[in-house]
Amino acid sequence: MNLPLPSIILLLFFPGGLFLIASGLVYQWADRKLVARFQNRIGPRWFQPLADVFKLLAKEEIVPTGAIKGLFHGLPIVALASALTAALYVPLAGFNASYSFQGDLIVVFYLLSVLTICIGLAGANNISRFSIIGATRTLTQIFSYEAPFLLALLGPAIAAGSWSISKINIYAQENVWLILAQPIGFVVALIGLMGKLELPPFDAPEAETEIVAGALTEYSGRGLALFRIGKDVELVIGLTLISALYLGGLANPLDFLWKTVVLLLVTAGLQALFARLRIDQTVGMWWRVGALLGLLQLLAIILGRLIGPLF
Amino acid sequence: MDMAVKTPSSPMQKVMDGLRAWARINSPWVIHYNSGSCNGCDIEILATLTPRYDLERFGVKLQGSPRHADVLIATGPVTRQSRERLLRIYEQMPDPKFVVAVGSCGLSGGVFHGCYNIVGSIDEVLPVSAYIPGCPPRPEAIIQGVVALLQSLKPQ
Numbered sequence A: 001m002n003l004p005l006p007s008i009i010l011l012l013f014f015p016g017g018l019f020l021i022a023s024g025l026v027y028q029w030a031d032r033k034l035v036a037r038f039q040n041r042i043g044p045r046w047f048q049p050l051a052d053v054f055k056l057l058a059k060e061e062i063v064p065t066g067a068i069k070g071l072f073h074g075l076p077i078v079a080l081a082s083a084l085t086a087a088l089y090v091p092l093a094g095f096n097a098s099y100s101f102q103g104d105l106i107v108v109f110y111l112l113s114v115l116t117i118c119i120g121l122a123g124a125n126n127i128s129r130f131s132i133i134g135a136t137r138t139l140t141q142i143f144s145y146e147a148p149f150l151l152a153l154l155g156p157a158i159a160a161g162s163w164s165i166s167k168i169n170i171y172a173q174e175n176v177w178l179i180l181a182q183p184i185g186f187v188v189a190l191i192g193l194m195g196k197l198e199l200p201p202f203d204a205p206e207a208e209t210e211i212v213a214g215a216l217t218e219y220s221g222r223g224l225a226l227f228r229i230g231k232d233v234e235l236v237i238g239l240t241l242i243s244a245l246y247l248g249g250l251a252n253p254l255d256f257l258w259k260t261v262v263l264l265l266v267t268a269g270l271q272a273l274f275a276r277l278r279i280d281q282t283v284g285m286w287w288r289v290g291a292l293l294g295l296l297q298l299l300a301i302i303l304g305r306l307i308g309p310l311f
Numbered sequence B: 001m002d003m004a005v006k007t008p009s010s011p012m013q014k015v016m017d018g019l020r021a022w023a024r025i026n027s028p029w030v031i032h033y034n035s036g037s038c039n040g041c042d043i044e045i046l047a048t049l050t051p052r053y054d055l056e057r058f059g060v061k062l063q064g065s066p067r068h069a070d071v072l073i074a075t076g077p078v079t080r081q082s083r084e085r086l087l088r089i090y091e092q093m094p095d096p097k098f099v100v101a102v103g104s105c106g107l108s109g110g111v112f113h114g115c116y117n118i119v120g121s122i123d124e125v126l127p128v129s130a131y132i133p134g135c136p137p138r139p140e141a142i143i144q145g146v147v148a149l150l151q152s153l154k155p156q
């Protein structure tokens, strides 16, 4: 489906801006509620993320001594802005992407990484030791999952013969679901998304029991709120991306809803199932297992393309 | 901790104030500090945060960083050693912030009353918004105390 709307509305209300933030909050609630139910708890009320954000926005913002003021205030804004920008290139809510060009898959990939890098820089900008350890871990983790995650996103791109998310989306709708053709790639992509969002078991960068709150320890009020919204937005975009690439594309809003919710169910289950990995275990797992699996998948695709025409 | 508005009250201002109060009541993030208790109260606080009582249904979340917290749950009498630390944690929290004193010791010094190494109860060091008596108080009592504190934040 196409959206005949002027650009300003696309940017500020739908599918960018307000709609994206609102759906981010809803998905955050669904995620927390599912994990709570898996843990035999009742879980938060439906408006919980909204109340959290309003409260944080109304709170005092303390700029700690030793931090560079401009960076301290600027980083959360850059993080949220880049996450929101990424939404313009994915088929959000089942509508065609607002903009698309050859190579937007890579652009979205890096726009999603900007958030993580901003969190790392925000931690390194402080002199608090917990922030600095958190920042080190955040940046270490980004180097471990990024390569396998990119390899996993390459699979569908090669299959579709295009670097544009919209084209891959159309290809995925017309062909057999890529989760069947490239199961390894799907698993790596889904777990890569969990690593990107620092969900358990990859939450070593913000492990409360060891390093207080990781890179964001010194943030209070608005900065923290913006980073949290940014993460929620990234959750929605990540789920959209994976279901567009691997789960047979997104043709309409209903398609979008059930596919992302199924993915969310799986990630919430994984979160409840596994305990936190140490940072060295995370890196080891990604480079020893994740990257290898990604390469294997790539090899299989290339072989398939070479051998396929022979039969 | 009066956050009353000093600006003239317009309808817009009223809506914003209502929204702020609503958000504050529904999303209290807590941090927990033991300034010299026997650890009995702390075990009860941890029990309160377990899935059995599930405080997340009120929006309560235990935070590690004072910068993220709204409510400081303090237990035990304040010893001379931990007085500075308690004050420092309180000062690191962003406004608006509240203190809940848990256990008889936090209220009055309890069994440690008159000890040579004790400054006294928590309210001799910090402004306390809610007291929860008991030695140690049950998780239900702690929940009731926190809910009572949140109810008191409602605009009259």
Ligand code: SF4
Pocket: B036, B037, B038, B039, B040, B041, B075, B076, B077, B102, B103, B104, B105, B106, B110, B111, B134, B135, B136
């Ligand atoms: S009130 Fe009782 S349980 Fe709590 S710190 Fe004092 S002696 Fe220990």
